[in-house]
Amino acid sequence: QVQLVESGGGLVQAGGSLRVSCAASGSIRVIYVMGWYRQAPGNQRELVATITSGGTTNYADSVKGRFTISRDNAKNTVYLQMNSLKPEDTAVYYCNVAASRGTYWGQGTQVTVSS
Secondary structure, three states: OEEEEEEOOEEEEOOOOEEEEEEEEEOOOOEEEEEEEEEOOOOOOEEEEEEEOOOOEEEOHHHOOOEEEEEEHHHOEEEEEEOOOOHHHOEEEEEEEEEOOEEEEOOOEEEEEEO
16 A cells, blocks of 8 residues: 655745645555645646656746655655745645556645735
């Protein structure tokens, strides 16, 4: 089994910052891509950012320049630093891991940005 444990969500005022983390553990041999997705009420889940094992990153246009994704391969952990947060960033943020044995999702962590 594979477990993804997310942490770091919460409530912040517009313009503030938050960092969310996701640690993967269990029967993982090789992790290829780690990423973050988000889903706001009434909306579909959307890509926020991804990072490969080699460090190549990809961002949604809406977060470019504000969010930074990083990972610690030794700890199988991915981070998302979110700066200059906007009310429209409010959503449940989900960690996603694409590994040799499959693709896995975290349970989600709520990020709420007040105006």
